[in-house]
Amino acid sequence: MSKLSIDRRQLLKLGLSSGVLASLPFACISLTQDDSAELLQFISDSDLPVDETRTGVLSQDEFDALSTLCRYVNQAWELDADMPLYFGRLRADLQFKTDEAPSYLTEYENAVELVNLLVSSTSGVEQAWASLLFSEFDVENFSSTKLGRARRFVFAELITHQIPMSGAFKSFGLWNYSGYFGGAFTAPESYRKGAA
């Protein structure tokens, strides 16, 4: 099986910041051509989730695979959020996204496949996520591929959920953030820095 190897210099050229790379082991990230073919498989160009009427609940293994993204982001960007506490909220919210139409269940399952694929073929979870999030591919209609859709419907949405719901924004010195339940409107000191 031939392998497509990407070393740290190439990752930097691809846009990975030194901060993220610092969290990675020095081993290079390797994507096999088979892996790349899987990632770039055409899925759909629909703006709705694939199989949006197929409802259900993610298995614990599937949830665990997706939640490694949140651990990765929490660690690489030093967000200092209480992840076990957050995962309870995340689990419940993902169920809201899969138990009624438009259901994200199939999109999540596709994303889990990619996570498992990359984790098994790279040197670990961190390298897998660096590739899944930031690798660039010179293909047409990337957004319609398995990875393109996973980035849009799953990875970007999970990170957008994580920042407010885990309280991660607080590590930046912010008091409130869109989507966070900041506190009572009539008690501004609970949700913003100082009440003038």
Next chain:
Amino acid sequence: MKSIIIVGSGVAGVTLARQLLKTENDYQITILEAGPDFKPGDYRLWLDQVMADVDLYREFVDDPRAENEHFGLRGSRLFVKGGTTNHWGGLTPRLKPEDFELKSRTGFGADWPINYDDMAPYYAEAEILLGITGDSENDDPPRYGAKYPFPPTAFTLGDVLIIEALKSHDISYGHMSIARDGNRCITTGTCNYCPVNARYTALYDLAQLQDEYDDKLTLKTESPVTTILMDGKKRTRGVSFLNLKTGTPDSMEADVVIVCGGTIESAKLLLSSANKDWTDGIGNDSGHVGRHLIGHPVMDASGVRPGNPDKLDGELGFSSLISRHFDSPEYQHKGKMWFSGGVGANSSLERQILSNVSRADMDASLISEMRISLGGEMEQFESPENRVSLGRGTTRHGLPTTEIEVGVHEINIKTRQEHMQTFVEILKTAGCKEDGIEGNVRDPDGAHASSTCRMSSSDGDGVVNPDLQVHGTDNLYVCSNAVFPSIGAANPTLTVSALAARLAEHIGAGGADEGA
């Protein structure tokens, strides 16, 4: 028992229904809404808004069409249960006393046939109904002791930067009055679809009414009203409508019909209901139906102020500061204006992570600068050609398409430039770099559109009388921005709600019984 049809489920129709149903009179009310049903406070919808930035209202806007150059509709109003309050900003200033005397004071437009003092008690009632936070001590305009249900929002530290600049220019300011339940709001900043229904929407209000009065109130969604049916010239007997779910025409009879379809659709319904007695449309013998269309031009300017060591950011989803300094009798002849402001940090953390910006760079970005923004709305004077009329064909909501003709009054163009220059000076005083200040002026749109069925004492000057009864009819009413003879520099929703409360009182007193 008196049967009442209300056309439209926005704030006017729902306020009317609430006020009528809470009396001891025996009413049977049917609300006919052109748009579909919609759920208030649904957690899944809210999650989609937060996680995917989904535009929850994309299906409810106007059809794509060629917009009028100076008055766009698409995106500004919604065809759905609860109407445009589903995405409104919640700002609720009262009109001021001089706004009711525009013609007398400036020579432009028309006077209202009622005055501020006539409206004051209904304003106070509407402020309770909409659950408004505001400064009860601010007597401009006079409150006559009326208290807001919730205290004003405190100014933010970002507001203080702007306030200092306003003081330097001797520009007055105050607390914004907004329709957010002070006890319920949890400041998520997702006000476009509130997860806890703290921002007032007619959607949630109507859902509550349906629970409270399920035997007296019927809502028919996807039921656009196409014609007002008349028995002779003076009395309506009901309406024809389409059942979009089945694709079949239908009709309903009632003792009273109240058109609450907003400025554009209310005028179009009167026009499309032309018959042998009303050959140019109901209430249109003097040619005023559809005429006098006005709205609010919107102005904004923003600049970058170096440094933000305290990482100041704005309120999330609402403003707490307003200046009505230019909304005064002295500015009335030039076009009044209110404005607000806010401070924003570079805090889109998720976008930076998804762009692989390092933590160190994100931290540096947050304290490097802040953006200070000012935005306001200006009174528009009508031009003689301003008009709404029926277009050819039908929209996906089952209503006739819309034709709009408007011009921009030259005084408004000149005053916009003056107000924009004021914004620039304030921003410079607040510390913004002059070369980075950007300003925009946008023409009015459907959000605050008004005056197409204006209120007048005589049938030669308008479409409805001071009781909102269509001139020349006994039991047909219009209640919407359409009846405003002028709009001042105030968002219209509070005034619409106040007029609805006033109309409910009139009907409750037997106002629609003449000729029955």
